[in-house]
Amino acid sequence: MLLPRLSFLFLSLICWQVAPDTGEECHEFTDLNIHNSIVGTGLKVQLLLFTKDNLDCAEDLNQEKPLNSSYLKVSRKTVFIVHGYRPTGSPPVWLKDIVQHLLLVQDMNVVLVDWNRGATTLIYHTAAKNTRKVADILKNNIDKMLNEGASLENIYMIGVSLGAHIAGFVGHMYNGQLGRITGLDPAGPLFKGNPPDERLDPSDAQFVDVIHSDTDALGYKEALGHIDFYPNGGTDQPGCPQTIFSGSQYFKCDHQRSVFLYVSSLKDTCNVTTYPCDSYRDYRNGKCFSCEDFLPLTCPVLGYYADNWKDHLVLKNPAVTKAYFDTGTKEPYCIAHYFLDIITWNKSTRRGYITIKLMTKDGNTTESKINHETATFEQYSQVSLLARFDQDFEKVSRISLTFSTGSIIGPKYKIRVLRMRLRSLADPEKLQLCRYDLVLLENIETVFKPIPCQNMQM
Structure with a gap:
């Protein structure tokens, strides 16, 4: 056609x-x-x-x-x-x-x-x-x-x-x-x-x-x-x-x-x-x-x-x-919407921004800087962040997360991630990707292999 x-x-x-x-x-x-x-x-x-x-x-x-x-x-x-x-x-x-x-x-x-x-x-x-x-x-x-x-x-x-x-x-x-x-x-x-x-x-x-x-x-x-x-x-x-x-x-x-x-x-x-x-x-x-x-x-x-x-x-x-x-910079302007769900187990509240990057086996990457507003991470509370990508990959082989407070001076923080989950908004039936027990050091990119969520239990 x-x-x-x-x-x-x-x-x-x-x-x-x-x-x-x-x-x-x-x-x-x-x-x-x-x-x-x-x-x-x-x-x-x-x-x-x-x-x-x-x-x-x-x-x-x-x-x-x-x-x-x-x-x-x-x-x-x-x-x-x-x-x-x-x-x-x-x-x-x-x-x-x-x-x-x-x-x-x-x-x-x-x-x-x-x-x-x-x-x-x-x-x-x-x-x-x-x-x-x-x-x-x-x-x-x-x-x-x-x-x-x-x-x-x-x-x-x-x-x-x-x-x-x-x-x-x-x-x-x-x-x-x-x-x-x-x-x-x-x-x-x-x-x-x-x-x-x-x-x-x-x-x-x-x-x-x-x-x-x-x-x-x-x-x-x-x-x-x-x-x-x-x-x-x-x-x-x-x-x-x-x-x-x-x-x-x-x-x-x-x-x-x-x-x-x-x-x-x-x-x-x-x-x-x-x-x-x-x-x-x-x-x-x-x-x-x-x-x-x-x-x-x-x-x-x-x-x-x-x-x-x-x-x-x-x-x-x-x-x-x-x-x-939101749109991309050029035609066809479509972007892929995902929710990044994060549950942390820090005893102290942390505030900051997350950057997420998706990678395929052949080296393609797409990135979303979720920095429009400071996210608040509290112990055992789920934070759902809107991630917007200019490409929507069928299969993701690696994911990276970077945590930042946005501060240039002062102490460096970390957040302990009990669970992260990535889910598509456009296609709720699409396989959800998870990873458990991560430590994100401030301004340090953490790369990992995601696991289908249904294959792991809390």
Whole structure:
């Protein structure tokens, strides 16, 4: 199944650049530059339609004329992709990926909403003001589709930054009857604190899911959907530059990560599992990894398939669901979650951090530094620490543990481990690994061979 899909994608990417000689006019996303941004651009919207029948040649659904398309089938799901503010005028780097992979997932209409003329300006306020006008144009086009037999339930809008609020405005005009809206790091500036009818809101569609990846800068911090996802707490994203010396990536990397996470969810790589929780701190402290209270009995996944969570909304209808998770530094972003359970028999309480490393026979290693908060080890009390690995090994031949108090000066301590246990969160049936009677000297790596837990008794 995977090979045909990869072949289809490869050919599609080639066709995007080289259209066959069909005699049709192929429309492209507006490509502007910094000069356009300086002088400003008047609003002009193109609606570029892609389907599996015209992957290589976008058709412009001219909103000024009656609906007349060679490829649009209103009986199919229609996805509108709405970009955001474009300070330099260049097309978003993720356009090809999101269109192509959506069409790999399902036979649908994908409409790229190109409002680059109107979004390209040095004055952010001007672009934000244009969002209402873009929403009106989209409603006009959707009305034509409805007249041809389309249903609001089959309309799905994906909005990026300012585009998320545009989607919300459209949904509000249809009294929340759109099938779904996905907000990808909705813009924060000029929208924070606005009432629901002046921003994206859960009432704008039957299902609204939001990914917040830059809540401390360009994004919106508060919940805006039926379920709001906060990768890495919603602020600094792994792999993004930490200093201004990295240039423009310093400003946009966190903001764009929401889009790349969504695109990754369309691919046959891995599903990013998320965990409903009251706070990122509680998630990191391992307090939110049971989804047994939810129906269906599963944790929500990120991205395209997040709408499976709608079944839970019908049955429980919570006011707000916030879901937290961590990611790797690059695609496919998935990480493996494990619990490291430690029981100590020190008479005195010890506080510190644990680093765990997993090794295979062929020399591969993966490491997790569990250092977000000091752990407290008390005699005969189990401490469960959340360990996050960028690789998930089928077989682990060696494990190492390192204990540290984080102090550079002063006495060195040790903890006496009565039992350690490593258990997978994603796969509770996976073999649990144990070891008994260890002494961890501070800042000294202790390497040992784990033993299947069921083969040993306390």
